Amino acid sequence: MGIIFGLVSFLLLSFSLSTSLPADSSLNELNRVVNGQAIDISQIPYHAALRRKSSAGWIYTCGASIITTKALLTAAHCVTTIQLEPLQLRVAVGTSSRSGGYVYTVKTVYVHEQYSSLTLEYDIAMVVTSKKMTFDKKVDAIFIPEPNYNLPVGMSALVSGYGFTSQEGKASSVLQAATVEVVDQNICKSAYRQIAKISEGMLCAVANNPPRDACQGDSGGPLVTQNTLIGIVSWGEGCANISYPGVYTRVSEYNSWIINKLVLI
Numbered sequence: 295m296g297i298i299f300g301l302v303s304f305l306l307l308s309f310s311l312s313t314s315l316p317a318d319s320s321l322n323e324l325n326r327v328v329n330g331q332a333i334d335i336s337q338i339p340y341h342a343a344l345r346r347k348s349s350a351g352w353i354y355t356c357g358a359s360i361i362t363t364k365a366l367l368t369a370a371h372c373v374t375t376i377q378l379e380p381l382q383l384r385v386a387v388g389t390s391s392r393s394g395g396y397v398y399t400v401k402t403v404y405v406h407e408q409y410s411s412l413t414l415e416y417d418i419a420m421v422v423t424s425k426k427m428t429f430d431k432k433v434d435a436i437f438i439p440e441p442n443y444n445l446p447v448g449m450s451a452l453v454s455g456y457g458f459t460s461q462e463g464k465a466s467s468v469l470q471a472a473t474v475e476v477v478d479q480n481i482c483k484s485a486y487r488q489i490a491k492i493s494e495g496m497l498c499a500v501a502n503n504p505p506r507d508a509c510q511g512d513s514g515g516p517l518v519t520q521n522t523l524i525g526i527v528s529w530g531e532g533c534a535n536i537s538y539p540g541v542y543t544r545v546s547e548y549n550s551w552i553i554n555k556l557v558l559i
């Protein structure tokens with residue numbers, strides 16, 4: 295249990311990333327959120343940032359992904375303490391830097407009913423804006439996967455965010471992205487067997503030479519391949535430690551949950 299609690303507190307401080315790109319050769323050249331590289335929002339226009347009201351003003355809190363003109367997906371752990379106070383949250387889109395962008399107020403936050411802060415299962419939430427977002431070259435939606443979406447081991451995907459660029463590093467002021475590869479579920483389970491349970495609703499991804507990963511501040515952000523949001527940055531042991539893949543919410547497992555919320559909007 296101690297290990298789980300330690301992991302969870304790490305998580306709460308931690309991780310958020312988001313990004314996605316069309317599947318093309320430029321993906322292979324990206325190698326940094328840790329060891330990623332700066333990316334322009336026009337390449338990943340589905341990437342959004344959540345900002346939260348504080349005594350110091352509106353501060354960056356997590357990444358998110360645009361899925362319709364009014365709906366974004368993020369991690370439950372990003373918004374669980376704020377779900378009853380949507381006015382404390384804003385969505386920023388269309389920017390490649392931590393500040394600026396088009397800012398929208400939030401009408402509703404749906405946190406998955408079964409989300410567990412102990413196991414980090416069901417780590418998914420939907421944020422609904424008060425007004426429709428205007429789509430352009432820098433603001434656009436990403437597809438969500440069908441329930442049976444095929445995700446072969448080794449497939450490349452792009453993760454993006456404003457999180458730490460090293461495990462003990464500083465948060466990035468510019469949007470960063472990195473390619474990572476889908477890890478076999480059983481290999482991921484055994485990597486984490488002494489720390490946490492990897493469940494069906496989770497997806498693991500890793501990259502080496504140089505090691506690339508999501509890190510603190512990237513939580514809630516997108517993992518994208520083939521114009522599809524396959525993952526949401528959720529948690530991990532450390533950052534860019536190849537013994538411990540990054541763990542993402544497996545979006546295909548939540549297709550019906552997402553559809554059921556979209557019809558309420």
Ligand SMILES: *[C@@H]1O[C@H](CO)[C@@H](O)[C@H](O)[C@H]1NC(C)=O
Nearest residue numbers: 531532533534535536537538
């Ligand atoms: C990976 O994580 C383990 C456990 O936290 C740690 O002992 C090891 O030193 C880490 N490796 C690297 C390369 O950071």
